[in-house]
Amino acid sequence: MSTQRHPPLAHAAADSGQQRSNSDIRLSVEQVSYAYSANPSQAPLFTLEALSFQARPGEIVAILGPNACGKSTLLKLISGALEPLSGRIFLNGFATNSLSTKTRAQRIALVQQESPLLFPSRAWQFVLQGRHAYGRTLRFETDDDVAIANNALAQVNASHLSDRWMDKISGGEKQRIVLARALAQQPLLLLLDEPTLHLDIGAQVDLLVNLRRLAAENRYTVVVVTHELNLAGEFADQVVLLQKGRCLRVGRPAIVYQKDLLEQVFQAPLSVELTASGRPRVTLLSNN
Amino acid sequence: MRPLTLQRVVLRCAILAAILFFVVVVALKMGAVQVSLYGLARDLLSVLFGHTQAISSDYGMIVMDIRLPRILLGLVVGASLAVAGTSFQALLRNPLADPYVLGISSGAAVGSILALIIESSLSFSPEVAGLITPLGAFLGAAITIAAVYFLGRREGQIDSGTLLLGGIITASFLSAVIMFLLSSLAGGNLRGATYWLMGDLSTPQPKSLLYLLGVGFVIAFGAIYTTASDLNLLLAGEKEAMHLGVDVRRVRVVVYLAASVLTGLAVSVSGAIGYVGLLVPHVMRLIFGSDHRMLLPAAALGGAIGIVVADTLARTITSPTDLPVGAVTALVGAPVFIYLLRRRLA
Numbered sequence: 001m002s003t004q005r006h007p008p009l010a011h012a013a014a015d016s017g018q019q020r021s022n023s024d025i026r027l028s029v030e031q032v033s034y035a036y037s038a039n040p041s042q043a044p045l046f047t048l049e050a051l052s053f054q055a056r057p058g059e060i061v062a063i064l065g066p067n068a069c070g071k072s073t074l075l076k077l078i079s080g081a082l083e084p085l086s087g088r089i090f091l092n093g094f095a096t097n098s099l100s101t102k103t104r105a106q107r108i109a110l111v112q113q114e115s116p117l118l119f120p121s122r123a124w125q126f127v128l129q130g131r132h133a134y135g136r137t138l139r140f141e142t143d144d145d146v147a148i149a150n151n152a153l154a155q156v157n158a159s160h161l162s163d164r165w166m167d168k169i170s171g172g173e174k175q176r177i178v179l180a181r182a183l184a185q186q187p188l189l190l191l192l193d194e195p196t197l198h199l200d201i202g203a204q205v206d207l208l209v210n211l212r213r214l215a216a217e218n219r220y221t222v223v224v225v226t227h228e229l230n231l232a233g234e235f236a237d238q239v240v241l242l243q244k245g246r247c248l249r250v251g252r253p254a255i256v257y258q259k260d261l262l263e264q265v266f267q268a269p270l271s272v273e274l275t276a277s278g279r280p281r282v283t284l285l286s287n288n
Numbered sequence: 289m290r291p292l293t294l295q296r297v298v299l300r301c302a303i304l305a306a307i308l309f310f311v312v313v314v315a316l317k318m319g320a321v322q323v324s325l326y327g328l329a330r331d332l333l334s335v336l337f338g339h340t341q342a343i344s345s346d347y348g349m350i351v352m353d354i355r356l357p358r359i360l361l362g363l364v365v366g367a368s369l370a371v372a373g374t375s376f377q378a379l380l381r382n383p384l385a386d387p388y389v390l391g392i393s394s395g396a397a398v399g400s401i402l403a404l405i406i407e408s409s410l411s412f413s414p415e416v417a418g419l420i421t422p423l424g425a426f427l428g429a430a431i432t433i434a435a436v437y438f439l440g441r442r443e444g445q446i447d448s449g450t451l452l453l454g455g456i457i458t459a460s461f462l463s464a465v466i467m468f469l470l471s472s473l474a475g476g477n478l479r480g481a482t483y484w485l486m487g488d489l490s491t492p493q494p495k496s497l498l499y500l501l502g503v504g505f506v507i508a509f510g511a512i513y514t515t516a517s518d519l520n521l522l523l524a525g526e527k528e529a530m531h532l533g534v535d536v537r538r539v540r541v542v543v544y545l546a547a548s549v550l551t552g553l554a555v556s557v558s559g560a561i562g563y564v565g566l567l568v569p570h571v572m573r574l575i576f577g578s579d580h581r582m583l584l585p586a587a588a589l590g591g592a593i594g595i596v597v598a599d600t601l602a603r604t605i606t607s608p609t610d611l612p613v614g615a616v617t618a619l620v621g622a623p624v625f626i627y628l629l630r631r632r633l634a
Contacts (some may be wrong), residue, residue, distance in 0.1 A: 079531060105533030109297040112531075118523040120380055124289040129521055133533030138514060140581070142292040150289060162289055185532070 026089075026221040027055040027078070027189055034073055035230070050087055051247035053240055057188075057219040060211060062232035062253075065242035066266055068095035069227040074242070078223060079110045079191050082264060091189055107181035111192040123177045124162045127152055130184025137161050152183035156210055157218035158239055172203035179207070190215075192224040196231065204211055204228065208235045233257055233280045253280050289630045292579050293504040300576060304589035311593050312363070313519070315600040316355050317606075323351065340522050362489050362613070363592040364501050364597045366568075368508075370591025373565020374572075374583055375512050375547040376433075379441070379540065380520040384447050384628060386566035387551040389452070391459030392432045393560035396552045397484040398462050399428020401469045418496050426552030432458060433548055447530070486560030487614030497557060504553045509588060510548040515539045516580040523578070561595070561614045563621020568594050570628065 030052050035044035048070040055061050056148065063071045076082040078089055080096045088091055089096045091107060093208050099107070109130070131145040153159045156176040161169060166177065175195060192211075196204040208263040215222045226232050232239060233253040241249045241256050243265045249256045257280035259272045313329045328351065369387060376385040376392075379591055387393045403424025407417050440451025466484050482488060518539045521529040526536050554561070572586040595613065598620075602611040 034407065081530070083528060101530060101535050105531060108531075110531045112528060118378075118383060119573060121578060125291075125579070128289075128291060129524075129532055132517060132521055135517065138581070140293055146289055146291060213453045 019080065024056055025054050026057045026092060027061075027223070028090040029078065029086050030090060032074075032077055032084045032092070033081060034070075034077055034085050035149075036073070046073070046076075046245060048051070048245045049247065051240070051250075052087075053238065053247075053250045055221045055223070055238065057221055058215050059237045060215055060222040060224065060235055061238045061240060062115045063223065063225045063240045063242065064229065064232055065226075068244075068268040069242040070245045071242055074240070075110075075191055075223065075225050078189070079108055080104050081110075102133045103151075105117070105185060107183040107187055108189045108191065109187035111178050111182050111190070111195055112198060113193055115224050120165050120167050121163075122165060123158070123164050123169070123180075124149065124153070125214055126166055126177055127162075127180045127184050130181040133168070133185065148186065149180075149184045152179075155183055155214060156180045171198050175199060175203070176210075177208060179210070183218075190220045192222070194225055194227065196226060196228055203215035204231060211235065219232065229257075229262070229282045233282065254278060292581055297347050297582050297585065300582065301585050301589060304586060304593070306339075308589055308593050308596075309598050312359055315359050316351050318600050318604050319350070319355060329617055356494065358599070359596055360393065361493060361498065361501070361557060361587055362595045364498075364505050365489065365561065366503050366564055366591035366593070366595025367556045367588040368371050368501075368554040368566040368591070369561060370568035370594070371509055371512060371584060372547040372550040372554070374569040374580070374587045375519070375543045375550075376565070377527050377569060378580065379543050379547070380383040380437070380446055380451060380524055381523065381525065382446070382451055382569070384448075384452055384566065384625065385455075386563060387429070387547075387554075388562035388564075389459070389566060389625065390433070390436050390455030391457075392429050392436070392461035392548070392551050393457075393487075393555050393562070394459045394466065396425040396429040396467050396555035397437075397560050398469070399424040399431075399552065400425070400556045401466060401473070401484065402428070405469070405473065409514025417496055418441075419500070420495070422500060422556040425556035426549055429552040429555065430545070430548040432462070432547075470591075476598055483559040485560060485614075486612040487617070488610075488612040489595075490603070490610050490612075493594050501553050501557060504549055508549040508553075509584070511542050511546040513584055515542055516584055519543070519580040520578070559612075559614065560592040561617055563617045563625065564591055564595060564598075566628075567621050567624055570624070594600050 015080075031050045032048075032052070033050040034048040036046040037044040051074075053061070063074055065071050068269075071084065077084050078096070080099070083097060094125075096104065096108070114133060127149045128141055128145060131141060131149065134145070135141070150159070150162075153162055155181050158173065158176045158180055161173055164173075164176065168179070195207055199207065210234050211222055211224070214220060224232075224236070236253055238251065239249075239253050239256040241246060241261070249261065249267065255275060257272050259270060260280065262270050262272065269281045271285055272280050275281050313325065313332060315325050316328055316332070317325050340613045342400045372392075373386045376390065376571045377383055378389065387396075400421050401424075403420045407425075412420065427622070436451065436455045439454030439458070440446050444449055463485060470484070483491065518529065518534045521532050521534050522536070522539065530536050568590045569583065569587050572583055576582045576586050595617070599613045600614040602613045605611065
């Protein structure tokens with residue numbers, strides 16, 4: 001797959017966005033904030049206070065926090081679906097909101113929580129949709145598109161599912177096909193919104209192992225929103241911890257996972273210990 | 289993995305076009321005056337390929353001047369409604385969407401009747417007058433789809449059930465408006481009401497309107513076809529399509545306007561023929577799959593075939609009396625609508 005990827009600089013000439021000269025930083029979120037209100041004249045119903053973090057190629061960033069803390073909002077801001085109230089988000093030095101819809105889709109792939117299909121389609125048709133941003137109007141898929149889609153299916157160990165109908169496969173299999181479609185976009189940045197939701201523990205670990213391998217092999221920067229503290233602790237390089245729209249801590253899991261901090265955020269008694277690999281493990285303690 | 293190719297689209301369309309030709313020949317043969325099928329096909333092909341200008345045999349006038357214009361009218365109306373239905377189903381993400389069910393045809397009918405009233409009160413030249421009805425129909429269709437779209441939205445998203453209910457209520461309200469307008473129109477009669485409410489192809493139309501219909505169809509179909517691969521992605525939702533690189537706003541505007549043009553043109557010449565836009569896309573989807581690059585031309589040809597068959601039945605089952613073609617399409621369409629609705633709820 002990496003041989004087919006557009007090198008980041010190849011996009012540069014086509015861009016009109018602001019460029020910055022950060023050599024090794026892939027994603028840079030700089031003082032980004034957001035406010036949501038149902039009516040412009042009313043006080044905002046939800047505010048995401050200004051936060052910053054950076055990520056390199058091959059890194060996995062986990063966004064953690066209790067419900068309604070702003071995790072998905074932050075992911076939408078990074079994906080370009082929402083405009084920040086203040087601050088900027090740079091991808092390889094280019095402001096993401098200055099990219100056209102097509103260019104953005106060539107660089108940022110988003111795996112969202114499940115959305116139902118209107119009419120049945122086969123897994124390979126679904127994966128080929130990831131090539132849409134590379135085609136011109138009315139263009140039919142080329143042999144290259146097919147090769148990239150096949151490669152994407154192989155990367156998530158789902159080649160055998162290629163001819164299956166999307167509504168006739170299990171949740172875990174579907175998640176892999178959705179991930180394959182995102183890989184077919186050949187992005188620089190892979191965003192996942194609660195990808196482990198509805199998956200059993202085996203499928204959750206399988207997905208995260210896959211993500212770790214893909215990030216290393218293809219040098220993707222991965223940002224994942226999750227509720228799974230232990231999976232994030234095991235697989236993430238960086239954790240962004242949010243609470244009620246405020247960013248409390250950004251850093252390596254071993255640094256962010258402090259007993260007092262996590263207990264305060266999740267309002268539950270917890271114990272945190274470090275495993276032999278230096279990764280934190282969280283255990284929920286009984287209230288009694 | 290066998291992605292769709294242009295060759296496969298052309299081949300499948302050629303097969304459908306051959307079926308359409310066969311259906312047209314059979315439709316031309318059916319009627320009170322008997323003509324030979326072989327002679328008819330031979331004569332039609334020689335006209336089609338420009339060997340002769342007109343059919344010279346004794347049945348030439350009946351075939352060319354009476355039956356053929358009605359069939360051609362049905363052909364374009366059927367194609368327009370089926371393409372509009374396919375587009376609305378993708379745009380509104382609702383497999384039950386159809387210009388008739390959503391009340392868009394009724395909106396176009398109200399627009400047409402209002403245009404007729406304006407036209408009769410002001411004295412236009414015949415060329416301008418001919419254009420006012422289709423324009424009124426287009427505006428009626430566009431305003432209705434906008435209204436139904438907003439009625440069907442809940443919390444910023446289109447809600448399938450609310451959309452359908454909104455459409456059905458709009459249709460029933462507009463049917464009442466049609467009856468009111470027709471009863472207040474001088475010379476308004478039951479046949480006129482049937483024309484607008486059920487859809488009918490028996491009224492001869494001026495040639496200029498037929499040309500307008502043909503040109504309008506080609507332009508609107510072409511515009512929708514440029515968004516065919518975008519529509520495939522829109523089926524998964526607007527946000528998802530945007531993340532895959534679809535300019536959702538542009539697609540929405542193009543499809544919304546072009547589908548309103550198609551519905552408006554069809555209704556201005558044939559009234560509100562129901563269920564073609566619902567049935568045909570589903571049948572074509574079963575045969576060819578849901579890729580709009582194939583589905584849109586297939587729906588156009590399938591809609592043309594469907595309406596020619598339905599109209600031939602309408603003018604032959606109760607011969608010598610003509611049934612409105614909309615009665616035949618509703619007889620088939622309504623049970624299929626219920627089947628689809630139940631399958632969706634299951």
